[in-house]
Amino acid sequence: MHPMVKPALRRGWRDLNTVQFGMAPAHAMVLGPMDTATGSLLTLFDGTRGLPLLRDEGRRMGLPDGHVDGLVERLAQAGLLDDATGGGPAADALRKKPAVLDRLRPDVASLSLVAPEPGDAMRRLAARRSLRVQVRGAGRVGVVLAAALAGAGVGQVDVHDGGCVEPWxxxxxxxxxxxxxxxxxxxARRAVRRAAPNRPPRRGSARQAPEAEDPGLSLVIITPRDGLAVHAPDPSAAEPLxxxxxxxxxxxxxxxxxxxGPLVLPGDTACAGCLDLGRTDRDPTWPRLLAQWRSAQSRHVPACDLALSTAVAGLAAGHALAFLDGELPSSAGARWEVSVPGFDWHSTPVWDHPACRCGAAEKAKGEQTSDDEGPHETMAGQQPHAARLSGTWRAHV
Known part of the structure; x- marks a missing residue:
């Protein structure tokens, strides 16, 4: 082990005995009491020394035996310690590609803030290289999102769409x-290859229909150029998924x-069918409006503000990466929306519907009846799944 204080967090002394790691409240932490000699020792926790050498340095500074190991344990318990050589074989393989790793150093530093175990940030980053993501839609949102995922180290990002590129x-x-x-x-695939730190080999010209589901896919992201298809996604189109x-x-x-959003985990979180059925329950005229919108053929270029589409692509990429890294983003069981000109993000829950064939509501009902300490009921017994998932999907990915 080569201990390293997580470099993403800047250090500052609040007083002679207290150190603050980090500036922003989301990840900042205060550690104390800490004497001056220990503070000097901290500067050597930069990943270039193993534990034996650090123990020698500690003795030269007059610190008692066991002090270095105690500090390592204290930092690890606080989630402030990383291991410059940790992460397993996949991380070691990534370290042998310095040009690739240099492109991804900001990402691994960011991952260290949410990966508590030493070496876990590199493990997560290396794991991204084995993942496969499919993006369906090559407009202003889809291609920017796909390029962001590839640039963040996802190993295979494929984009499906038809037609030819228009100026808009x-x-x-x-x-x-x-x-x-x-x-x-x-x-779109060329844009993805340009964004990737290690450009994947160019694939052949054979095209797989999106409907032919691939069990090796870690995630599918649906980014239609038609705004209606994201405002009111067609449940039948998602049935194969x-x-x-x-x-x-x-x-x-x-x-x-x-x-x-929503991020749909089949059988666990609400899907497009749940969204559609819930809207019909709340507004009986919804099916009539939807039929008119879908049957109308617009000859105009659809509205898609550039700053808005970029913001959507960025947030969706963040939620996708969080899921791929084993976390559960807030889009599971919810939709995040933002409108011009205010750009004020807000979320709306998407409730599983008992009439939907996806089975999420049935599973939720079973979990509710089998758990005496279950979550508080809302919306006539339905639950937003983001609050009750147990980690099954993290293991799945």
């Missing part, structure tokens, strides 16, 4: 102006509103 598909970080007129999926147990996330822009 172009976006910074997404499709370049040079791609206008080319096939959308091919242009539900049947194959493939996690999927919705993200896009409708008119002047950006949408991220």
């Amino acid at each position: 598909d172009v976006a910074p970080g997404g499709l370049p102006v040079e791609s206008i007129g080319e096939r959308r999926d091919e242009a 539900i049947d194959s147990g493939t996690p999927h996330l919705y993200a896009g822009v409708v008119e002047g509103t950006g949408v991220v």
